[in-house]
Amino acid sequence: MCFKLTHARHDPAHCLAPGLFRSLRKGERKTSKLDVKFTHGADSIRFWGPEPLGAEDLRVLQGLVAMAATSGESGRGIMLPPEAESEAGKCLRESLHLKDDALQKEGTVAQGSYRQLAQEIGYADADGGSRFKAIRESIERLWAVSVIVERNGRRQGFRILSDYASDAATGKLLVALNPRLAEAIIGDRRYTRIDMNEVRALKTDPARLIHQRLCGWIDPGKSGKIETDNLAAYAWPDACEAETMKKRRQAVKKALTELVGLHWKVEEYAQGKWLIARPAI
Numbered sequence: 534m535c536f537k538l539t540h541a542r543h544d545p546a547h548c549l550a551p552g553l554f555r556s557l558r559k560g561e562r563k564t565s566k567l568d569v570k571f572t573h574g575a576d577s578i579r580f581w582g583p584e585p586l587g588a589e590d591l592r593v594l595q596g597l598v599a600m601a602a603t604s605g606e607s608g609r610g611i612m613l614p615p616e617a618e619s620e621a622g623k624c625l626r627e628s629l630h631l632k633d634d635a636l637q638k639e640g641t642v643a644q645g646s647y648r649q650l651a652q653e654i655g656y657a658d659a660d661g662g663s664r665f666k667a668i669r670e671s672i673e674r675l676w677a678v679s680v681i682v683e684r685n686g687r688r689q690g691f692r693i694l695s696d697y698a699s700d701a702a703t704g705k706l707l708v709a710l711n712p713r714l715a716e717a718i719i720g721d722r723r724y725t726r727i728d729m730n731e732v733r734a735l736k737t738d739p740a741r742l743i744h745q746r747l748c749g750w751i752d753p754g755k756s757g758k759i760e761t762d763n764l765a766a767y768a769w770p771d772a773c774e775a776e777t778m779k780k781r782r783q784a785v786k787k788a789l790t791e792l793v794g795l796h797w798k799v800e801e802y803a804q805g806k807w808l809i810a811r812p813a814i
Contacts, residue, residue, distance in 0.1 A: 538596070538600065538653045538729045539728070540727060540728050541602070541726075541732075542598065542602060542718045542726065543598050543714070543717060543725045543726075543745075544713045544716070544717040544724065544725070545717075545724070545749050546576065546578055547594070547714065548746065548748060549571070549746065550569050550580060551571065552770035553571075554586045554742055555587065556739060556768045562585060565584070566585065567581060567582035567583070567678060568581050569581075576682050576683070577682070578680065578682050578683075579680070579681045580679075581678065581679045581680075581681070582678035583677055584677070586674060586678070587738070588738035588741045589667070589671055589738075590674055591742065591745060592655075592732065592741060593650070594675055595729070595745070596650045596653050596729075597650070597672075597694070597708050597710065598710065598727075599653065599729050600643040600645050600653065601642060601643040601708075641709075642707060642710070643706075643708045644706070645705075645706055646704045646706055647668055647669070647704045647706055648704055650706065653733075654732060654733065655732060655734070665704065669699065672694065672697055672708065675693045676692055676693070676694040676696075678692060679691075680713075689712075691712060692711060693711055693714075695710065696708070697709065725748055725749045726752075727745065727748050731744065731795050735795075737788060737791065738768065739768040740787075740788035740791040742767050743764055743768060743788050743789075743792075744788075746767040747767075747792075747811070751809065751810075753812065754811065756809060756810035756811065757808075758807065758809075760805055760806050761782050761785050761786075761806075761807065762778070764788075765781040768781070768784070768785075768788075792809075795812070797809065797810065797811060
């Protein structure tokens with residue numbers, strides 16, 4: 534299998550927002566909603582949706598962000614200039630729901646197929662109809678999430694995925710990304726680099742959730758110190774009883790073992806305290 538995607542240029546706010554993506558219990562989507570408030574730099578951001586987002590939703594979004602930078606005939610991404618000339622381009626820009634300053638920025642679109650997306654995010658059964666259905670459901674969950682950003686008294690609203698279209702007969706897929714994601718991809722804002730080879734290699738939900746949060750915090754070739762309970766909160770942001778916390782700490786240690794297998798350096802320099810170094814590019 535030949536992979537095209539080496540990395541995703543992700544928006545740091547989507548990577549670092551606590552609880553935006555979390556480990557979910559069976560049936561939790563039916564009983565919980567998503568409502569996460571987060572301050573990133575000068576921006577106050579609220580993610581609000583009808584269902585919580587899990588590790589598989591995170592994985593799908595990572596793949597879409599990576600695909601958006603390589604879609605199109607040139608392999609350099611489909612860029613929508615502020616004044617698109619074609620009817621298709623105009624429709625896509627309208628679908629991005631851009632407001633105010635964002636109207637002057639380029640938009641980005643991920644174009645490909647369910648099969649490609651499944652392969653690029655590491656699904657072994659990338660040709661399965663049930664897998665395509667699960668990916669479609671994840672995309673629709675992401676599309677349903679509203680994002681409100683406030684800065685200096687000015688507010689802007691959009692969805693995580695501004696628009697999407699797919700064809701069940703051909704498996705083709707087209708997804709327009711929101712302005713923050715688009716700006717990170719085209720270099721108009723600082724971005725978090727997500728290594729797609731690492732994404733494909735990770736095996737467990739806690740490892741995927743912890744991996745993205747660490748990538749948002751630690752740049753390639755850099756290191757940081759963190760406690761076990763803070764790492765656990767990356768996957769399980771809710772409070773719990775002592776026995777449950779013990780199990781979460783064990784899961785964190787297993788997740789860190791996965792990172793070691795990807796050439797991250799992990800050292801417990803004191804009980805429950807870790808020095809974590811990310812591989813250089």
